[in-house]
Amino acid sequence: MMTPALLAILIQQAPTIVGAIIALAKHAGLNDEANALALVLQRSDANADQLIANAKAALGI
Amino acid sequence: MLIVWVLAACGPKHVQTTAIFSEQLSAAALTAQQTVTDLHAMGGMTDVSYQNWQAGFLKLGLGIKALNQALRDSNDKAVLEQVGVMVTLVTDLVNLEIPKLKEPDRVLVLLVLSSVKSTLLVISATWGGA
Numbered sequence: 571m572m573t574p575a576l577l578a579i580l581i582q583q584a585p586t587i588v589g590a591i592i593a594l595a596k597h598a599g600l601n602d603e604a605n606a607l608a609l610v611l612q613r614s615d616a617n618a619d620q621l622i623a624n625a626k627a628a629l630g631i
Numbered sequence: 632m633l634i635v636w637v638l639a640a641c642g643p644k645h646v647q648t649t650a651i652f653s654e655q656l657s658a659a660a661l662t663a664q665q666t667v668t669d670l671h672a673m674g675g676m677t678d679v680s681y682q683n684w685q686a687g688f689l690k691l692g693l694g695i696k697a698l699n700q701a702l703r704d705s706n707d708k709a710v711l712e713q714v715g716v717m718v719t720l721v722t723d724l725v726n727l728e729i730p731k732l733k734e735p736d737r738v739l740v741l742l743v744l745s746s747v748k749s750t751l752l753v754i755s756a757t758w759g760g761a
Binding site for chain 2: 614620628
């Protein structure tokens, strides 16, 4: 039986074990959540790559 | 099984929210970089200042990529560390380079940089670091 206190602790600790959660979510069929996260991070990375490329061009490196 | 479902509901959303802010952060940084580039092209800053800004944007881009990797790795300590490094970077740029700009350029750059910095602070708060 899960008590509210235990539930609160688990939720508080969620970020530290989120990788395992995503794996479990995939295993449980929650592929949309995992895929959406990957897409958002890819867009951020693409912007960061552009930022780096612009800066390198400006600095001549 | 209940634990798995509770965490599956909480954890990914937490990371996903931060990932969305990271996307917003990178877009804001690109806008700031373009603003600085435009100001330099119009003669609003020296070449040395321009290079200082671009070196800052280079570090910011690398910081954003490191942040995203920390999110992928679920490394909450690394997330906060990267955000801290980027906040310091932006703060240093503001303190060092903003005073060199003339009005109204100074206000313009402050505005675009405030978007970058506020997004960083929101990520920190979302992740429990504020």
